[in-house]
Amino acid sequence: MLKPIHRLLSQTGSLCLACGSKISAQIPGYPELCLSCYSSIPWIMQPRCLVCGRHVGCPDCSRTGGTPRCFVINRSSVAYNASMRQWLAQYKYRGHEAYGEVLARMMGRAVEQMKNELGLQKTFFDAVTFVPLSEARWVERGFNQAEKLARGAALARGRNGRSLPLLNLLTRTRHTDKQSFKSRHERLKNMQGVFQALPDASERLAAVAVRSDGTFSEHGEAIRLLLVDDVYTTGSTINACAAVLQNICTELGASGEIYSLTWARS
Numbered sequence: 001m002l003k004p005i006h007r008l009l010s011q012t013g014s015l016c017l018a019c020g021s022k023i024s025a026q027i028p029g030y031p032e033l034c035l036s037c038y039s040s041i042p043w044i045m046q047p048r049c050l051v052c053g054r055h056v057g058c059p060d061c062s063r064t065g066g067t068p069r070c071f072v073i074n075r076s077s078v079a080y081n082a083s084m085r086q087w088l089a090q091y092k093y094r095g096h097e098a099y100g101e102v103l104a105r106m107m108g109r110a111v112e113q114m115k116n117e118l119g120l121q122k123t124f125f126d127a128v129t130f131v132p133l134s135e136a137r138w139v140e141r142g143f144n145q146a147e148k149l150a151r152g153a154a155l156a157r158g159r160n161g162r163s164l165p166l167l168n169l170l171t172r173t174r175h176t177d178k179q180s181f182k183s184r185h186e187r188l189k190n191m192q193g194v195f196q197a198l199p200d201a202s203e204r205l206a207a208v209a210v211r212s213d214g215t216f217s218e219h220g221e222a223i224r225l226l227l228v229d230d231v232y233t234t235g236s237t238i239n240a241c242a243a244v245l246q247n248i249c250t251e252l253g254a255s256g257e258i259y260s261l262t263w264a265r266s
């Protein structure tokens with residue numbers, strides 16, 4: 001009985017989320033994209049800079065005498081080109097939820113790739129967390145795109161095949177202006193005190209990373225966290241958040257290993 005209807009539906013076909021053209025062949029895992037749009041995704045398969053995950057040469061990370069880096073490495077799913085900028089804007093500023101779903105799914109792939117690269121098959125992240133929005137931005141937007149992406153990353157299988165714990169650990173005291181046009185010194189000054197730990201952050205983290213006998217999961221004396229944001233530009237936001245996360249770990253008597261994962265690398 002259902003067969004003719006089914007045939008009719010597949011003949012009608014759905015339209016590509018990004019370009020609006022008819023989808024003739026479905027891409028596994030990305031049914032809302034046409035082959036051409038999917039093929040144009042600039043995945044970063046092999047980063048040129050092994051510190052910040054940039055796909056092109058990177059002067060920032062090789063500079064000596066800069067600020068201490070509070071995260072181990074950053075990796076990003078895609079290069080931030082014009083079409084990726086558009087996809088993110090559709091979700092972030094227009095609230096187009098279907099894009100949010102696609103972007104979040106792309107994070108799952110990035111986590112797997114990061115895990116393989118680092119040889120983290122056995123030992124994995126204790127929890128996933130994300131860069132918070134300021135309250136004003138939250139009120140304006142109604143959602144935090146970084147949280148959505150973190151949720152996608154957390155779905156990558158953790159220990160025992162379960163998804164990773166997703167923890168809200170940070171708060172943002174104020175919104176900062178676009179950082180990319182500022183000098184390195186100005187950026188750092190601008191970030192001071194912007195991020196803080198939520199009052200119950202250490203309890204929340206302890207609940208997933210500290211065992212009943214007081215030892216820390218599988219990473220010896222370290223708690224390993226995955227910090228998620230939408231775009232890595234200068235790294236100053238990630239670094240400021242990582243510093244606060246390190247402090248939370250220290251409070252628990254552990255050292256913090258903060259890994260950063262962003263959806264895009266500019």
Ligand SMILES: [Zn+2]
Nearest residue numbers: 016019034037
């Ligand atoms: Zn398309």
Ligand SMILES: [Zn+2]
Nearest residue numbers: 049052058061
């Ligand atoms: Zn770099």
